[in-house]
Amino acid sequence: MTHDELEKLFRHGDTTPDAISTRLIAARVSTGLRQNEIATAVGVPKQTYHSQESRGAPSIKAGRYFYRAHGIDFNYLFFGDFLQLAPDVRDRLTEALTAASK
Template identity: 40%
Template sequence: MDYIEEERLARAGEVTPEAIHHRLVAVRKMTCMTSKELAASAGIKYTTYISQEKAGAPSVKLMTYYLKAFMVDYNFILGGDAGRLPGDVRQAILGHLA
């Protein structure tokens, strides 16, 4: 997969709630955890997690969890900048965006 295809899949530069939702779902799938497991691991209520993912509006707490636990940078979640992700993480997430 080339750089242009990666940017297209990640919706690079798109900061709409829909684009952020799209990336949040891919990150969750990359973790191989259910929504309930992920919420518990991140220390937030399941209903809060679901509403943040659906609205494309993650909290700082959720994004910090993704950064510390999975090395998923805020810049990817909010703006689709996959270039800041470690190679294995980038490929795993992009696989869920394809």
């Protein structure tokens, strides 16, 4: 995939709630975990985490969890920046985002 195609897929620079929601869901999918598992790891009720995904408004605790446990940082979640991600993490997110766009 070209750099331009990746920018489009990751919605690079798009800070709308819809784009953030899509990236947050892709982050979860790329880990192979369910919402309730992420919620437990973050220390919030499942409904709270579900709301963060659907509103495109991840908490700092959720962002910190994705970074510390999975190498998915705030720059990806909020801005779609993929260049700083480890190649294996970027590949998993690319797969999740591609599946979500179909």
